[in-house]
Amino acid sequence: MKKILILILILLSCLPVLAQNWDWGDPIDPLQAKFKVLHYKLELTLLPDSQSIQGSNTITFSAEEKLDTLRLNLINYYQVEKVVMNGAEVKFSHQNDMLDVIPIDCTCDQVQVFYSGKTPIALNPPWTGGFTWTKDDLDNHWMGLSSQGEGAKIFMPALDHPSSQPTQGADLILTAPKPYFIASNGRLLEVKESEGSLTYHWSTDYPINNYNLNFTLGVFHEEKLDFQSASGKTIPMHVWVLQENRAKAKELLETLKVSTQTHEKYFGAFPFPEDKIAVVETPYLGMEHQTINAYGNNFQFIPMGKVNYDWLLHHELGHEWFGNKISVKDWADMWIHEGITAYGDWLFFWEHGGAEAYFSKVKKESRGITNSLPVVSPPNSTEERAYHSDIYTKGAMVIHSLRGILGDEVFFPMLKAFSSDDRFTYQNKVVTKDFTDFVEAFSGKDLDGFFNLYLYNTDLPKLKISKKNKDTYAIALQGIDFEIPLEIETSEGIKRLEIGKKGVEIKSASAPVVDPKGWLMLQK
Incomplete structure (x- = not known):
């Protein structure tokens, strides 16, 4: 009987860990409100055969008062091996997806957490996120990570709240078996080769949202160019696609270039010029990840004018301005x-x-x-x-x-x-x-x-048009207590009038058409 139980436990340990419906937000935890994260240094080894990770995260923080408890978030699927401050191991408690660290008596501003475990598997990425482990058509491992709905706690210990981000950026030092490449945020500082593995050191000095920290593993083909930004700076631009899609890489790169130029025209210069502009092919649809957007739209380019449009690529790239450069705290x-x-x-x-x-x-x-x-x-x-x-x-x-x-x-x-x-x-x-x-x-x-x-609110103003006589119409917007400019197409052309609940009267030989271009949301 004992042998059977052991066998069952072994078999269970081999099963993939399915992601739960983790969420984040709400009022910030009072213990977490006492400190701010300045920098993350994430050092991880990715193990595709076992769909697991192991390594550490070093969190640099600031606090205005001495902390009795440093509260971080990390899902309980991972095993925390030890926590170190000022070179010494410290006490900690890891339960309910919270990691409470008891600081030693020092003026320390760093904590290093060592942990490992099987990764949670995404159920419906990117909407229900986690890790997506699969293989490409050449039987190479291919891994993508999505965590907007779950937060960084599904892959690293962090202060996981939308109001928190490492204001001094992050270093991601990521190791994988040969011949795998890992694409991540920021700029690639160094690649180290050792027996059987490759280590990639990515770094960004820009503030970055927790869910934007990301890494994708695979055997990729790269295309690149130097992008001339509206700021006058030259920014490296990269696309990484699976080997079987290498014939589409140049077209994807050109599409990325056009989309970046278009965004720059209306939103201003690319926000992270010291890093890069990049997309990497992922085994799920896509997600904005600062300077390394996930792309899984199967190269569905639509001709528009003289260029190609890829809605997924363009949308996720737009988040570099709204989402990454401009970020909400709630x-x-x-x-x-x-x-x-x-x-x-x-x-x-x-x-x-x-x-x-x-x-x-x-x-x-x-x-x-x-x-x-x-x-x-x-x-x-x-x-x-x-x-x-x-x-x-x-x-x-x-x-x-x-x-x-x-x-x-x-x-x-x-x-x-x-x-x-x-x-x-x-x-x-x-x-x-x-x-x-x-x-x-x-x-x-x-x-x-x-x-x-x-x-x-969810109510919309109701448009009311009443014919007063042969060529006179009364136009009003019911349900609002202010006036709003509206275009009205009459027999004499388009007029622009301020209209509210009192309404206005206009002359027209034919029935007027209100808001013909559809500028406003109205009940008609």
């Missing part, structure tokens, strides 16, 4: 990441397809708006609570509506100015009010009613 405001980035997708149609393609795209996407939940979630939301489809489509539509209200001569400089403002970028995280206050200050317009209606 998942409640996640629409700033997804909505403005989704609007950047629409701008590709404007830039390369023209006005007709742009307005057709807007019309198509707006049909998917559900208005089931407000775009902005309640304060201290978890990622799961804040994540829903309208943060993409309705969020983008809010930005599109702002363009209609402000006009291009104000809107486009405003968008670029916001993405370049030091108050909101890199280590300075934002909330929705930062954005709305900035737009009002930049434009000189009172837009409180507009933002409250479309960001914090």
Whole structure:
């Protein structure tokens, strides 16, 4: 009987560890509010045969007071072997996905955690994330990691809260068996070869979101070029694709180049010029990972004008500006990441397809708006609570509506100015009010009613058109207590009028068409 139990335990240990529905957000833990992370130094060996990892993470932190407990997050699937501070092992407790470290009596600002274990397997990456271990068509191992919904705790000990990021960047020192390559964040400083393995040292000095820390393993073909940025700097640009897809790599690189140029035109210079612009082919659809975006869209290029468009590549690249450079401190405001980035997708149609393609795209996407939940979630939301489809489509539509209200001569400089403002970028995280206050200050317009209606509520104003006599029509918007500019197509051309619940009367020999281009979300 004892032998059977041992055999069962051995067999169970060989099974893959399926990811749970981990989440993150909520109010920050009081113990974690007492310190800030400055830097992560992640040293890991990736073991594809056993789908496991082993190594350590060194966390450099600052605290205004002496800490009795240094609380980190790390899922219990991993075994913590030891924790070291100031060269000495310290006591710790690891339970309920929390790692509580009891600091020794010192003025230490670093802790090193040694751990190992089988990785959690992603159930539906990237939406339900984890590790995706598979093999390519040549029978080589291929691994991707996705963790936006789960946080960094599924692969390393960290202060796992959206308000926290290592403000001085991170070093990722990653080892794999030969001949595997590991693509990661930042710039590649060194490759060390030892018997049977390769170690890659990636480094970034920029602040970086926890879920943006990432690594992908495989046997890849690389294409690269030097990208001339709008800033005047030359930035390395790379694509890494599986060997069986090497024939598509140059086209992917060119598509990446065009998308970067398009984003730079509307959002400003690429935000991480000291690192790189890059994508790596992953065994799941994709995800924004600072300077190493995951790409799994199977090279579905769409001709648009004189260039190719890849919606997945373009969208994830847009997050380098909104999501990575500008980051929210509370998942409640996640629409700033997804909505403005989704609007950047629409701008590709404007830039390369023209006005007709742009307005057709807007019309198509707006049909998917559900208005089931407000775009902005309640304060201290978890990622799961804040994540829903309208943060993409309705969020983008809010930005599109702002363009209609402000006009291009104000809107486009405003968008670029916001993405370049030091108050909101890199280590300075934002909330929705930062954005709305900035737009009002930049434009000189009172837009409180507009933002409250479309960001914090689900009701839409109802358009009412009444014929008064042969050539007179009354037009009003019910359900709002402010006026908003609307284009009205009449027999004499398009008029632009401020309209609210009191309404206006217009003359037209034919029935007027209100908002013919679809600038606003209305009940018609």
